[in-house]
Amino acid sequence: MVEHNFHQQTHSLVKLVVLVCLLFLSASISVEARIRHYQWEVKYEYKSPDCFKKLSISINGKTPGPTIVAQQGDTVVVEVKNSLLTENLAIHWHGIRQIGTPWADGTEGVTQCPIVPGDTFIYKFVVDRAGTYLYHAHYGMQRQAGLQGMMRVSLPDGVLEPFSYDHDRSILLTDWYHKSTYEQATGLASLPFSWVGEPQSILIHGRGRFNCSIPTIDPTLCNATNPQCTPYSMTVVPGKTYRLRIGSLTALSALSFEIEGHNMTVVEADGHYVEPFVVKNLFIYSGETYSVLIKADQDPTRNYWASTKVVSRNSTTPNGLGIFNYYPNHPRRYPPTVPPSGPRWDDVAPRMAQSVAIKSHKDFIHAPPLTSDRVIVMLNTQNRVNGYVRWSVNNVSFNMPHTPYLIALKHNLLHAFEQTPPPDNYDQKNYDIFNIAPNVNATTSNSIYRLKFNTTVDIILQNANTMNLNNSETHPWHLHGHDFWVMGYGNGKFNQSIDPKNYNFVNPIMKNTIPVHPYGWTALRFRADNPGVWAFHCHIESHFFMGMGVVFEEGIEKVGKLPTSIMGCGESKRFHRP
Numbered sequence: 100m101v102e103h104n105f106h107q108q109t110h111s112l113v114k115l116v117v118l119v120c121l122l123f124l125s126a127s128i129s130v131e132a133r134i135r136h137y138q139w140e141v142k143y144e145y146k147s148p149d150c151f152k153k154l155s156i157s158i159n160g161k162t163p164g165p166t167i168v169a170q171q172g173d174t175v176v177v178e179v180k181n182s183l184l185t186e187n188l189a190i191h192w193h194g195i196r197q198i199g200t201p202w203a204d205g206t207e208g209v210t211q212c213p214i215v216p217g218d219t220f221i222y223k224f225v226v227d228r229a230g231t232y233l234y235h236a237h238y239g240m241q242r243q244a245g246l247q248g249m250m251r252v253s254l255p256d257g258v259l260e261p262f263s264y265d266h267d268r269s270i271l272l273t274d275w276y277h278k279s280t281y282e283q284a285t286g287l288a289s290l291p292f293s294w295v296g297e298p299q300s301i302l303i304h305g306r307g308r309f310n311c312s313i314p315t316i317d318p319t320l321c322n323a324t325n326p327q328c329t330p331y332s333m334t335v336v337p338g339k340t341y342r343l344r345i346g347s348l349t350a351l352s353a354l355s356f357e358i359e360g361h362n363m364t365v366v367e368a369d370g371h372y373v374e375p376f377v378v379k380n381l382f383i384y385s386g387e388t389y390s391v392l393i394k395a396d397q398d399p400t401r402n403y404w405a406s407t408k409v410v411s412r413n414s415t416t417p418n419g420l421g422i423f424n425y426y427p428n429h430p431r432r433y434p435p436t437v438p439p440s441g442p443r444w445d446d447v448a449p450r451m452a453q454s455v456a457i458k459s460h461k462d463f464i465h466a467p468p469l470t471s472d473r474v475i476v477m478l479n480t481q482n483r484v485n486g487y488v489r490w491s492v493n494n495v496s497f498n499m500p501h502t503p504y505l506i507a508l509k510h511n512l513l514h515a516f517e518q519t520p521p522p523d524n525y526d527q528k529n530y531d532i533f534n535i536a537p538n539v540n541a542t543t544s545n546s547i548y549r550l551k552f553n554t555t556v557d558i559i560l561q562n563a564n565t566m567n568l569n570n571s572e573t574h575p576w577h578l579h580g581h582d583f584w585v586m587g588y589g590n591g592k593f594n595q596s597i598d599p600k601n602y603n604f605v606n607p608i609m610k611n612t613i614p615v616h617p618y619g620w621t622a623l624r625f626r627a628d629n630p631g632v633w634a635f636h637c638h639i640e641s642h643f644f645m646g647m648g649v650v651f652e653e654g655i656e657k658v659g660k661l662p663t664s665i666m667g668c669g670e671s672k673r674f675h676r677p
């Protein structure tokens with residue numbers, strides 16, 4: 100009996116030692132960050148994503164490009180070979196804060212020189228927070244030629260999401276033009292001005308459907324039976340719950356996305372957990388990501404439409420359609436119903452209501468600082484500069500310098516851009532945001548906002564009337580290098596003595612992209628605590644091209660030694676030693 104007991108005791112001791120060892124081993128494995136290595140070749144190829152043949156930029160033959168899959172804390176290394184023959188390149192990792200690696204942000208003119216044809220550039224950065232992110236070209240209007248994709252960062256082993264689901268899927272929404280980026284950019288920068296117009300198609304993860312039977316369309320360019328334009332189809336098993344990660348990288352369009360007959364529960368926005376709320380349709384603006392939960396709980400004998408519609412513009416673009424396929428129905432069998440028509444394009448109220456509804460999940464609240472050190476009010480206007488149509492912030496229209504700011508500032512090349520700082524405000528007393536300005540003229544500048552390191556900054560985005568009567572547009576603003584707290588939204592003109600009293604200090608969501616609604620304002624707060632130089636701009640491709648952006652510098656003296664690989668253009672030529 101005693102002997103038996105002794106044996107039992109040693110046995111449990113051995114078991115305990117083994118268990119401790121295993122625990123130790125698994126802990127050391129889970130904290131050991133991995134390197135996720137990607138090799139990409141970027142080139143032009145003919146593609147027919149909406150059945151119409153067009154030159155597109157692909158990554159390893161694909162557009163959208165491959166989804167980057169990593170785990171929180173991993174280091175992502177992307178070796179990008181520019182095989183575009185005669186075109187420069189830069190790729191931005193949208194939503195990744197680049198803490199300690201500001202030179203890897205991929206913003207041409209701000210954080211790096213472009214990658215010239217034939218060169219390979221290595222992006223190396225840490226993905227420090229789980230969530231849904233994007234990547235895309237950040238050079239001229241190159242993004243809309245197809246160089247875009249998604250990133251999915253999972254939680255560390257053993258950490259659970261505050262919601263559950265059976266399967267995880269990602270889709271990217273884009274809009275698609277048949278004209279080349281160069282024709283568009285030239286039109287925007289010409290006298291007379293030639294606007295890009297509405298896109299020809301909306302693509303759901305790279306698939307759309309243009310009507311090839313329009314008589315003016317060259318039948319050799321448009322082929323309705325091309326397999327590249329078979330509709331996007333997502334197969335679901337009846338009864339299961341799906342986490343659908345939805346990103347938008349439209350060039351112009353604000354979208355409403357819905358799945359016929361199914362509700363969606365919003366659970367994540369730009370990498371932050373949302374206090375869950377249910378929608379029938381999700382409004383999504385360029386540069387935003389969301390996760391929604393969808394339960395396949397409808398009649399399983401048929402398929403359903405996934406439909407996406409342009410809102411906020413009186414668009415001629417047909418709704419983008421995909422198929423929500425209940426297994427085992429055929430994934431390409433059309434649903435027996437008419438696709439949902441979606442919300443009215445000109446109804447701002449439900450869009451504002453959704454923006455206001457997005458709050459931080461109650462268990463993941465990051466409290467914002469109670470006060471700010473600086474308030475920058477940014478009036479968004481459409482203007483003229485020497486007759487050219489432009490967009491401006493406080494009547495200053497942004498021009499990209501020839502020498503990237505990060506290099507110019509770090510190496511004290513202060514003559515490389517204008518030194519008079521842009522204004523922190525506009526003439527609030529006299530400016531009528533509801534009408535066309537009596538004097539629409541603006542000036543151009545490449546000057547930047549220099550923020551005191553470790554201070555709290557408020558940005559008030561103030562919308563206004565464009566140069567067209569009774570017209571104010573939606574602008575999705577994206578901040579590089581940070582997440583900001585969304586303090587509040589409002590209609591009309593922001594009032595500094597009243598509106599801050601209604602800021603949300605309880606559960607504001609943090610985001611990196613946010614809409615400013617027509618004739619409205621949006622208030623953000625962020626900490627200037629990430630040493631580097633960061634763009635903040637309208638994510639509409641043509642609007643940023645036309646000057647709708649600013650640049651912030653903070654803690655430049657804390658930035659480590661810059662890699663020479665980002666240099667080689669403008670004043671930085673002298674530092675470039677290959």
Ligand SMILES: O=C1O[C@H]([C@@H](O)CO)C(O)=C1O
Nearest residue numbers: 294481565566567572642645
């Ligand atoms: O920048 C823009 O120009 C056009 C239009 O205002 C031109 O008249 C438009 O809709 C924009 O967003």
